[in-house]
Amino acid sequence: MKKSNVKNRIAIYPGTFDPITNGHIDIIERASKLFDQLIISVATNLNKKPMFSTMERVEIIKKSVKNIKNVSVDTFSGLLIDYCNKKKAFVLIRGLRAISDFENEFQMALMNRKIDKNIETVFLMPSEEYTYLSSSLIKEIASLNGDISNFVSNFVNKKMKEKIKC
Numbered sequence: 095m096k097k098s099n100v101k102n103r104i105a106i107y108p109g110t111f112d113p114i115t116n117g118h119i120d121i122i123e124r125a126s127k128l129f130d131q132l133i134i135s136v137a138t139n140l141n142k143k144p145m146f147s148t149m150e151r152v153e154i155i156k157k158s159v160k161n162i163k164n165v166s167v168d169t170f171s172g173l174l175i176d177y178c179n180k181k182k183a184f185v186l187i188r189g190l191r192a193i194s195d196f197e198n199e200f201q202m203a204l205m206n207r208k209i210d211k212n213i214e215t216v217f218l219m220p221s222e223e224y225t226y227l228s229s230s231l232i233k234e235i236a237s238l239n240g241d242i243s244n245f246v247s248n249f250v251n252k253k254m255k256e257k258i259k260c
């Protein structure tokens with residue numbers, strides 16, 4: 095059977111999610127309406143040093159998406175395309191905030207397609223109010239004692255405060 099005919103359409107939303115912001119949630123809500131199953135997958139093999147451990151990020155995301163029925167949370171390491179095949183997913187979800195995201199995302203999408211022509215990358219745009227939002231900006235504001243309550247959930251806000259204190 096061709097992958098495009100598969101009944102259970104599984105999409106993967108990979109990322110660092112350090113931490114998950116309202117911008118990520120916006121993308122998750124949009125993607126969950128387009129596919130039967132959405133797997134949010136936290137990348138574990140990063141060169142970046144995240145603020146939250148992989149397991150902390152998974153727990154925070156689980157709590158943030160608990161009301162969306164067809165969404166699950168997982169981790170991955172190694173080649174994303176191998177992970178997609180393991181999960182029987184043929185769509186990758188990525189968020190596009192601004193032109194600045196485009197170049198890097200475009201390059202990644204084409205490279206992934208080169209590795210496996212069956213995997214499609216679907217780009218979704220968040221609501222305008224989230225287009226300037228990034229996890230790194232949130233971390234910077236929080237570390238300077240700024241108010242991030244408009245950008246993340248109450249739970250993430252609490253976790254960030256705990257993290258910054260220790």
Ligand code: ADP
Nearest residue numbers: 109110111112117118188189190220224227228
């Ligand atoms: P990565 O390190 O893979 O970029 P991120 O957690 O920063 O991980 O982002 C994961 C995906 O979510 C990327 O496609 C990114 O463009 C998208 N994204 C991040 N922040 C936002 C936002 N505010 N609105 C829409 N998409 C976003």
